[in-house]
Amino acid sequence: MILMVSLQHTFEMKDLGSLSYFLGLEVISTVDGIYLSQAKYALDLLAQARITDSHTESTSLEPNVRFTPMDGIVLDNHTLYRQLVGGLVYLTVTRPDIGYPVHVLSQFLLTPRTTHYAAVLHVLCYIKGTLFHGLYFSACSSLSLQAYSDADWAGDPTDRRSTTGYCLFLGDSLIFWRAKKQTFTARSSTDVEYRALADTTAEVVSICWFLADLGASQSSPIDFL
Structure with a gap:
Protein backbone atom coordinates (compact mmCIF):
# COMPACT_ATOMS: atom_id res chain seq x y z
CA MET A 1 0.00 0.00 0.00
CA ILE A 2 2.85 2.39 0.82
CA LEU A 3 4.46 1.57 -2.52
CA MET A 4 1.18 2.25 -4.35
CA VAL A 5 0.84 5.68 -2.69
CA SER A 6 4.44 6.51 -3.56
CA LEU A 7 3.89 5.56 -7.22
CA GLN A 8 0.71 7.65 -7.41
CA HIS A 9 2.70 10.71 -6.35
CA THR A 10 5.11 10.14 -9.25
CA PHE A 11 2.90 8.73 -12.01
CA GLU A 12 -0.66 9.32 -13.12
CA MET A 13 -2.29 5.99 -12.30
CA LYS A 14 -5.33 4.27 -10.82
CA ASP A 15 -5.57 1.43 -8.35
CA LEU A 16 -7.70 -1.24 -10.07
CA GLY A 17 -7.48 -3.66 -7.16
CA SER A 18 -5.99 -7.13 -7.11
CA LEU A 19 -4.89 -8.54 -10.46
CA SER A 20 -7.22 -11.26 -11.73
CA TYR A 21 -7.00 -11.14 -15.54
CA PHE A 22 -4.53 -9.47 -17.90
CA LEU A 23 -3.88 -10.15 -21.60
CA GLY A 24 -5.26 -13.68 -21.41
CA LEU A 25 -3.44 -14.46 -18.17
CA GLU A 26 -5.69 -15.52 -15.29
CA VAL A 27 -4.38 -14.94 -11.76
CA ILE A 28 -5.79 -16.51 -8.60
CA SER A 29 -4.18 -15.24 -5.39
CA THR A 30 -4.64 -16.89 -2.00
CA VAL A 31 -2.80 -16.82 1.30
CA ASP A 32 -1.07 -20.04 0.22
CA GLY A 33 0.27 -18.77 -3.09
CA ILE A 34 -0.51 -17.66 -6.64
CA TYR A 35 -1.93 -19.77 -9.47
CA LEU A 36 -1.49 -18.67 -13.10
CA SER A 37 -3.35 -20.12 -16.06
CA GLN A 38 -4.55 -19.23 -19.55
CA ALA A 39 -7.68 -21.37 -19.74
CA LYS A 40 -9.84 -18.78 -21.47
CA TYR A 41 -7.09 -17.96 -23.94
CA ALA A 42 -6.71 -21.69 -24.68
CA LEU A 43 -10.46 -21.97 -25.29
CA ASP A 44 -10.22 -19.14 -27.83
CA LEU A 45 -7.45 -21.06 -29.63
CA LEU A 46 -9.59 -24.19 -29.73
CA ALA A 47 -12.48 -22.21 -31.18
CA GLN A 48 -10.18 -20.67 -33.79
CA ALA A 49 -9.08 -24.16 -34.86
CA ARG A 50 -12.75 -25.28 -34.80
CA ILE A 51 -12.08 -28.06 -32.33
CA THR A 52 -15.52 -28.63 -30.86
CA ASP A 53 -15.72 -32.40 -30.31
CA SER A 54 -14.79 -34.24 -27.13
CA HIS A 55 -11.60 -35.80 -28.52
CA THR A 56 -8.46 -35.19 -26.42
CA GLU A 57 -4.86 -36.40 -26.47
CA SER A 58 -2.83 -37.69 -23.54
CA THR A 59 0.49 -36.31 -24.85
CA SER A 60 1.43 -33.03 -26.48
CA LEU A 61 3.31 -34.81 -29.26
CA GLU A 62 3.49 -38.35 -30.57
CA PRO A 63 6.48 -40.23 -29.07
CA ASN A 64 9.62 -40.35 -31.24
CA VAL A 65 8.01 -38.32 -34.04
CA ARG A 66 10.37 -36.41 -36.32
CA PHE A 67 9.27 -33.73 -38.78
CA THR A 68 10.98 -32.50 -41.94
CA PRO A 69 10.19 -29.61 -44.30
CA MET A 70 9.06 -32.15 -46.94
CA ASP A 71 6.44 -34.02 -44.87
CA GLY A 72 2.93 -34.11 -46.30
CA ILE A 73 1.40 -31.65 -48.78
CA VAL A 74 1.90 -27.89 -48.70
CA LEU A 75 -1.11 -26.12 -47.17
CA ASP A 76 -3.14 -23.92 -49.50
CA ASN A 77 -3.52 -21.28 -46.78
CA HIS A 78 -0.60 -20.74 -44.40
CA THR A 79 -2.34 -18.09 -42.31
CA LEU A 80 -4.27 -20.33 -39.91
CA TYR A 81 -1.20 -22.46 -39.19
CA ARG A 82 0.85 -19.38 -38.37
CA GLN A 83 -1.91 -17.91 -36.21
CA VAL A 89 3.85 -19.64 -28.36
CA TYR A 90 1.99 -17.20 -26.11
CA LEU A 91 0.33 -20.09 -24.29
CA THR A 92 3.75 -21.35 -23.18
CA VAL A 93 3.79 -18.44 -20.71
CA THR A 94 1.97 -20.78 -18.30
CA ARG A 95 2.29 -24.11 -20.13
CA PRO A 96 5.91 -25.31 -20.12
CA ASP A 97 4.65 -28.80 -20.98
CA ILE A 98 4.06 -27.71 -24.60
CA GLY A 99 7.34 -25.83 -24.92
CA TYR A 100 9.12 -28.51 -26.96
CA PRO A 101 6.37 -29.27 -29.54
CA VAL A 102 5.78 -25.54 -30.04
CA HIS A 103 9.52 -25.09 -30.57
CA VAL A 104 9.48 -27.83 -33.22
CA LEU A 105 6.35 -26.65 -35.05
CA SER A 106 7.58 -23.06 -35.11
CA GLN A 107 10.33 -24.15 -37.51
CA PHE A 108 7.81 -24.72 -40.33
CA LEU A 109 6.09 -21.33 -40.41
CA LEU A 110 7.50 -20.47 -43.83
CA THR A 111 5.96 -23.41 -45.70
CA PRO A 112 3.73 -25.47 -43.40
CA ARG A 113 2.43 -28.80 -44.64
CA THR A 114 -0.47 -31.08 -43.76
CA THR A 115 1.64 -33.19 -41.40
CA HIS A 116 2.73 -30.11 -39.46
CA TYR A 117 -0.86 -28.85 -39.25
CA ALA A 118 -2.01 -32.25 -37.96
CA ALA A 119 0.63 -31.98 -35.22
CA VAL A 120 -0.71 -28.52 -34.25
CA LEU A 121 -4.20 -30.01 -33.94
CA HIS A 122 -2.69 -32.80 -31.80
CA VAL A 123 -1.20 -30.21 -29.43
CA LEU A 124 -4.54 -28.40 -29.25
CA CYS A 125 -6.39 -31.62 -28.43
CA TYR A 126 -3.88 -32.22 -25.64
CA ILE A 127 -4.52 -28.71 -24.34
CA LYS A 128 -8.27 -29.38 -24.43
CA GLY A 129 -7.77 -32.29 -22.05
CA THR A 130 -5.49 -30.28 -19.74
CA LEU A 131 -7.28 -26.96 -19.99
CA PHE A 132 -6.69 -25.82 -16.41
CA HIS A 133 -3.02 -26.74 -16.17
CA GLY A 134 -0.86 -23.79 -15.19
CA LEU A 135 1.81 -22.56 -12.82
CA TYR A 136 1.57 -22.46 -9.04
CA PHE A 137 3.87 -20.38 -6.87
CA SER A 138 3.64 -21.40 -3.22
CA ALA A 139 4.00 -18.77 -0.51
CA CYS A 140 5.73 -21.39 1.66
CA SER A 141 8.28 -22.51 -0.93
CA SER A 142 11.97 -22.37 -0.11
CA LEU A 143 14.34 -20.10 -2.03
CA SER A 144 16.83 -22.80 -3.02
CA LEU A 145 17.55 -22.99 -6.74
CA GLN A 146 17.55 -26.27 -8.70
CA ALA A 147 18.34 -26.77 -12.38
CA TYR A 148 17.37 -29.63 -14.69
CA SER A 149 19.06 -30.07 -18.04
CA ASP A 150 18.82 -32.57 -20.90
CA ALA A 151 19.38 -32.83 -24.63
CA ASP A 152 18.83 -35.21 -27.52
CA TRP A 153 21.54 -36.02 -30.05
CA ALA A 154 21.04 -35.20 -33.71
CA GLY A 155 17.30 -35.11 -33.14
CA ASP A 156 16.51 -33.00 -36.19
CA PRO A 157 16.51 -35.31 -39.25
CA THR A 158 17.14 -32.38 -41.62
CA ASP A 159 20.27 -30.72 -40.23
CA ARG A 160 21.17 -33.31 -37.53
CA ARG A 161 21.31 -30.65 -34.85
CA SER A 162 20.41 -31.43 -31.27
CA THR A 163 17.87 -29.75 -29.00
CA THR A 164 18.64 -28.46 -25.52
CA GLY A 165 15.97 -28.44 -22.85
CA TYR A 166 16.29 -27.08 -19.33
CA CYS A 167 14.22 -25.69 -16.50
CA LEU A 168 14.88 -23.93 -13.20
CA PHE A 169 12.98 -24.33 -9.93
CA LEU A 170 13.02 -21.91 -7.02
CA GLY A 171 12.01 -24.24 -4.24
CA ASP A 172 8.85 -25.95 -5.53
CA SER A 173 8.08 -23.23 -8.09
CA LEU A 174 9.03 -23.48 -11.75
CA ILE A 175 10.44 -20.07 -12.75
CA PHE A 176 12.23 -20.64 -16.07
CA TRP A 177 12.24 -23.17 -18.92
CA ARG A 178 13.47 -23.39 -22.48
CA ALA A 179 13.66 -25.76 -25.44
CA LYS A 180 16.09 -24.61 -28.11
CA LYS A 181 17.94 -26.14 -31.03
CA GLN A 182 21.71 -26.01 -30.61
CA THR A 183 23.66 -23.71 -32.92
CA PHE A 184 26.17 -26.30 -34.14
CA THR A 185 25.99 -29.94 -35.14
CA ALA A 186 27.56 -32.03 -32.37
CA ARG A 187 29.90 -34.91 -33.07
CA SER A 188 28.91 -36.95 -30.02
CA SER A 189 26.24 -37.25 -27.35
CA THR A 190 28.82 -36.09 -24.79
CA ASP A 191 29.33 -32.85 -26.74
CA VAL A 192 25.55 -32.34 -26.79
CA GLU A 193 25.23 -32.75 -23.03
CA TYR A 194 28.11 -30.37 -22.33
CA ARG A 195 26.54 -27.70 -24.55
CA ALA A 196 23.20 -28.13 -22.78
CA LEU A 197 24.90 -27.90 -19.39
CA ALA A 198 26.77 -24.75 -20.45
CA ASP A 199 23.53 -23.05 -21.55
CA THR A 200 21.83 -24.06 -18.30
CA THR A 201 24.75 -22.78 -16.23
CA ALA A 202 24.66 -19.41 -17.98
CA GLU A 203 20.97 -19.08 -17.14
CA VAL A 204 21.55 -20.16 -13.54
CA VAL A 205 24.22 -17.46 -13.11
CA SER A 206 21.82 -14.81 -14.45
CA ILE A 207 19.04 -15.96 -12.12
CA CYS A 208 21.44 -15.97 -9.15
CA TRP A 209 22.42 -12.37 -9.87
CA PHE A 210 18.75 -11.41 -10.12
CA LEU A 211 17.89 -13.16 -6.84
CA ALA A 212 20.83 -11.45 -5.14
CA ASP A 213 19.45 -8.07 -6.23
CA LEU A 214 16.15 -9.07 -4.59
CA GLY A 215 17.90 -10.02 -1.37
CA ALA A 216 17.61 -13.78 -1.88
CA SER A 217 21.24 -14.76 -2.47
CA GLN A 218 21.99 -18.45 -2.90
CA SER A 219 24.16 -19.47 0.06
CA SER A 220 24.50 -23.14 -0.95
CA PRO A 221 25.65 -24.80 -4.18
CA ILE A 222 23.04 -25.07 -6.93
CA ASP A 223 21.70 -28.57 -7.57
CA PHE A 224 22.07 -29.67 -11.23
CA LEU A 225 19.98 -32.68 -12.22
Whole structure:
Protein backbone atom coordinates (compact mmCIF):
# COMPACT_ATOMS: atom_id res chain seq x y z
CA MET A 1 0.00 0.00 0.00
CA ILE A 2 2.85 2.39 0.82
CA LEU A 3 4.46 1.57 -2.52
CA MET A 4 1.18 2.25 -4.35
CA VAL A 5 0.84 5.68 -2.69
CA SER A 6 4.44 6.51 -3.56
CA LEU A 7 3.89 5.56 -7.22
CA GLN A 8 0.71 7.65 -7.41
CA HIS A 9 2.70 10.71 -6.35
CA THR A 10 5.11 10.14 -9.25
CA PHE A 11 2.90 8.73 -12.01
CA GLU A 12 -0.66 9.32 -13.12
CA MET A 13 -2.29 5.99 -12.30
CA LYS A 14 -5.33 4.27 -10.82
CA ASP A 15 -5.57 1.43 -8.35
CA LEU A 16 -7.70 -1.24 -10.07
CA GLY A 17 -7.48 -3.66 -7.16
CA SER A 18 -5.99 -7.13 -7.11
CA LEU A 19 -4.89 -8.54 -10.46
CA SER A 20 -7.22 -11.26 -11.73
CA TYR A 21 -7.00 -11.14 -15.54
CA PHE A 22 -4.53 -9.47 -17.90
CA LEU A 23 -3.88 -10.15 -21.60
CA GLY A 24 -5.26 -13.68 -21.41
CA LEU A 25 -3.44 -14.46 -18.17
CA GLU A 26 -5.69 -15.52 -15.29
CA VAL A 27 -4.38 -14.94 -11.76
CA ILE A 28 -5.79 -16.51 -8.60
CA SER A 29 -4.18 -15.24 -5.39
CA THR A 30 -4.64 -16.89 -2.00
CA VAL A 31 -2.80 -16.82 1.30
CA ASP A 32 -1.07 -20.04 0.22
CA GLY A 33 0.27 -18.77 -3.09
CA ILE A 34 -0.51 -17.66 -6.64
CA TYR A 35 -1.93 -19.77 -9.47
CA LEU A 36 -1.49 -18.67 -13.10
CA SER A 37 -3.35 -20.12 -16.06
CA GLN A 38 -4.55 -19.23 -19.55
CA ALA A 39 -7.68 -21.37 -19.74
CA LYS A 40 -9.84 -18.78 -21.47
CA TYR A 41 -7.09 -17.96 -23.94
CA ALA A 42 -6.71 -21.69 -24.68
CA LEU A 43 -10.46 -21.97 -25.29
CA ASP A 44 -10.22 -19.14 -27.83
CA LEU A 45 -7.45 -21.06 -29.63
CA LEU A 46 -9.59 -24.19 -29.73
CA ALA A 47 -12.48 -22.21 -31.18
CA GLN A 48 -10.18 -20.67 -33.79
CA ALA A 49 -9.08 -24.16 -34.86
CA ARG A 50 -12.75 -25.28 -34.80
CA ILE A 51 -12.08 -28.06 -32.33
CA THR A 52 -15.52 -28.63 -30.86
CA ASP A 53 -15.72 -32.40 -30.31
CA SER A 54 -14.79 -34.24 -27.13
CA HIS A 55 -11.60 -35.80 -28.52
CA THR A 56 -8.46 -35.19 -26.42
CA GLU A 57 -4.86 -36.40 -26.47
CA SER A 58 -2.83 -37.69 -23.54
CA THR A 59 0.49 -36.31 -24.85
CA SER A 60 1.43 -33.03 -26.48
CA LEU A 61 3.31 -34.81 -29.26
CA GLU A 62 3.49 -38.35 -30.57
CA PRO A 63 6.48 -40.23 -29.07
CA ASN A 64 9.62 -40.35 -31.24
CA VAL A 65 8.01 -38.32 -34.04
CA ARG A 66 10.37 -36.41 -36.32
CA PHE A 67 9.27 -33.73 -38.78
CA THR A 68 10.98 -32.50 -41.94
CA PRO A 69 10.19 -29.61 -44.30
CA MET A 70 9.06 -32.15 -46.94
CA ASP A 71 6.44 -34.02 -44.87
CA GLY A 72 2.93 -34.11 -46.30
CA ILE A 73 1.40 -31.65 -48.78
CA VAL A 74 1.90 -27.89 -48.70
CA LEU A 75 -1.11 -26.12 -47.17
CA ASP A 76 -3.14 -23.92 -49.50
CA ASN A 77 -3.52 -21.28 -46.78
CA HIS A 78 -0.60 -20.74 -44.40
CA THR A 79 -2.34 -18.09 -42.31
CA LEU A 80 -4.27 -20.33 -39.91
CA TYR A 81 -1.20 -22.46 -39.19
CA ARG A 82 0.85 -19.38 -38.37
CA GLN A 83 -1.91 -17.91 -36.21
CA LEU A 84 -2.33 -21.13 -34.23
CA VAL A 85 1.40 -21.62 -33.69
CA GLY A 86 1.73 -17.98 -32.66
CA GLY A 87 -1.09 -18.50 -30.18
CA LEU A 88 0.63 -21.61 -28.82
CA VAL A 89 3.85 -19.64 -28.36
CA TYR A 90 1.99 -17.20 -26.11
CA LEU A 91 0.33 -20.09 -24.29
CA THR A 92 3.75 -21.35 -23.18
CA VAL A 93 3.79 -18.44 -20.71
CA THR A 94 1.97 -20.78 -18.30
CA ARG A 95 2.29 -24.11 -20.13
CA PRO A 96 5.91 -25.31 -20.12
CA ASP A 97 4.65 -28.80 -20.98
CA ILE A 98 4.06 -27.71 -24.60
CA GLY A 99 7.34 -25.83 -24.92
CA TYR A 100 9.12 -28.51 -26.96
CA PRO A 101 6.37 -29.27 -29.54
CA VAL A 102 5.78 -25.54 -30.04
CA HIS A 103 9.52 -25.09 -30.57
CA VAL A 104 9.48 -27.83 -33.22
CA LEU A 105 6.35 -26.65 -35.05
CA SER A 106 7.58 -23.06 -35.11
CA GLN A 107 10.33 -24.15 -37.51
CA PHE A 108 7.81 -24.72 -40.33
CA LEU A 109 6.09 -21.33 -40.41
CA LEU A 110 7.50 -20.47 -43.83
CA THR A 111 5.96 -23.41 -45.70
CA PRO A 112 3.73 -25.47 -43.40
CA ARG A 113 2.43 -28.80 -44.64
CA THR A 114 -0.47 -31.08 -43.76
CA THR A 115 1.64 -33.19 -41.40
CA HIS A 116 2.73 -30.11 -39.46
CA TYR A 117 -0.86 -28.85 -39.25
CA ALA A 118 -2.01 -32.25 -37.96
CA ALA A 119 0.63 -31.98 -35.22
CA VAL A 120 -0.71 -28.52 -34.25
CA LEU A 121 -4.20 -30.01 -33.94
CA HIS A 122 -2.69 -32.80 -31.80
CA VAL A 123 -1.20 -30.21 -29.43
CA LEU A 124 -4.54 -28.40 -29.25
CA CYS A 125 -6.39 -31.62 -28.43
CA TYR A 126 -3.88 -32.22 -25.64
CA ILE A 127 -4.52 -28.71 -24.34
CA LYS A 128 -8.27 -29.38 -24.43
CA GLY A 129 -7.77 -32.29 -22.05
CA THR A 130 -5.49 -30.28 -19.74
CA LEU A 131 -7.28 -26.96 -19.99
CA PHE A 132 -6.69 -25.82 -16.41
CA HIS A 133 -3.02 -26.74 -16.17
CA GLY A 134 -0.86 -23.79 -15.19
CA LEU A 135 1.81 -22.56 -12.82
CA TYR A 136 1.57 -22.46 -9.04
CA PHE A 137 3.87 -20.38 -6.87
CA SER A 138 3.64 -21.40 -3.22
CA ALA A 139 4.00 -18.77 -0.51
CA CYS A 140 5.73 -21.39 1.66
CA SER A 141 8.28 -22.51 -0.93
CA SER A 142 11.97 -22.37 -0.11
CA LEU A 143 14.34 -20.10 -2.03
CA SER A 144 16.83 -22.80 -3.02
CA LEU A 145 17.55 -22.99 -6.74
CA GLN A 146 17.55 -26.27 -8.70
CA ALA A 147 18.34 -26.77 -12.38
CA TYR A 148 17.37 -29.63 -14.69
CA SER A 149 19.06 -30.07 -18.04
CA ASP A 150 18.82 -32.57 -20.90
CA ALA A 151 19.38 -32.83 -24.63
CA ASP A 152 18.83 -35.21 -27.52
CA TRP A 153 21.54 -36.02 -30.05
CA ALA A 154 21.04 -35.20 -33.71
CA GLY A 155 17.30 -35.11 -33.14
CA ASP A 156 16.51 -33.00 -36.19
CA PRO A 157 16.51 -35.31 -39.25
CA THR A 158 17.14 -32.38 -41.62
CA ASP A 159 20.27 -30.72 -40.23
CA ARG A 160 21.17 -33.31 -37.53
CA ARG A 161 21.31 -30.65 -34.85
CA SER A 162 20.41 -31.43 -31.27
CA THR A 163 17.87 -29.75 -29.00
CA THR A 164 18.64 -28.46 -25.52
CA GLY A 165 15.97 -28.44 -22.85
CA TYR A 166 16.29 -27.08 -19.33
CA CYS A 167 14.22 -25.69 -16.50
CA LEU A 168 14.88 -23.93 -13.20
CA PHE A 169 12.98 -24.33 -9.93
CA LEU A 170 13.02 -21.91 -7.02
CA GLY A 171 12.01 -24.24 -4.24
CA ASP A 172 8.85 -25.95 -5.53
CA SER A 173 8.08 -23.23 -8.09
CA LEU A 174 9.03 -23.48 -11.75
CA ILE A 175 10.44 -20.07 -12.75
CA PHE A 176 12.23 -20.64 -16.07
CA TRP A 177 12.24 -23.17 -18.92
CA ARG A 178 13.47 -23.39 -22.48
CA ALA A 179 13.66 -25.76 -25.44
CA LYS A 180 16.09 -24.61 -28.11
CA LYS A 181 17.94 -26.14 -31.03
CA GLN A 182 21.71 -26.01 -30.61
CA THR A 183 23.66 -23.71 -32.92
CA PHE A 184 26.17 -26.30 -34.14
CA THR A 185 25.99 -29.94 -35.14
CA ALA A 186 27.56 -32.03 -32.37
CA ARG A 187 29.90 -34.91 -33.07
CA SER A 188 28.91 -36.95 -30.02
CA SER A 189 26.24 -37.25 -27.35
CA THR A 190 28.82 -36.09 -24.79
CA ASP A 191 29.33 -32.85 -26.74
CA VAL A 192 25.55 -32.34 -26.79
CA GLU A 193 25.23 -32.75 -23.03
CA TYR A 194 28.11 -30.37 -22.33
CA ARG A 195 26.54 -27.70 -24.55
CA ALA A 196 23.20 -28.13 -22.78
CA LEU A 197 24.90 -27.90 -19.39
CA ALA A 198 26.77 -24.75 -20.45
CA ASP A 199 23.53 -23.05 -21.55
CA THR A 200 21.83 -24.06 -18.30
CA THR A 201 24.75 -22.78 -16.23
CA ALA A 202 24.66 -19.41 -17.98
CA GLU A 203 20.97 -19.08 -17.14
CA VAL A 204 21.55 -20.16 -13.54
CA VAL A 205 24.22 -17.46 -13.11
CA SER A 206 21.82 -14.81 -14.45
CA ILE A 207 19.04 -15.96 -12.12
CA CYS A 208 21.44 -15.97 -9.15
CA TRP A 209 22.42 -12.37 -9.87
CA PHE A 210 18.75 -11.41 -10.12
CA LEU A 211 17.89 -13.16 -6.84
CA ALA A 212 20.83 -11.45 -5.14
CA ASP A 213 19.45 -8.07 -6.23
CA LEU A 214 16.15 -9.07 -4.59
CA GLY A 215 17.90 -10.02 -1.37
CA ALA A 216 17.61 -13.78 -1.88
CA SER A 217 21.24 -14.76 -2.47
CA GLN A 218 21.99 -18.45 -2.90
CA SER A 219 24.16 -19.47 0.06
CA SER A 220 24.50 -23.14 -0.95
CA PRO A 221 25.65 -24.80 -4.18
CA ILE A 222 23.04 -25.07 -6.93
CA ASP A 223 21.70 -28.57 -7.57
CA PHE A 224 22.07 -29.67 -11.23
CA LEU A 225 19.98 -32.68 -12.22
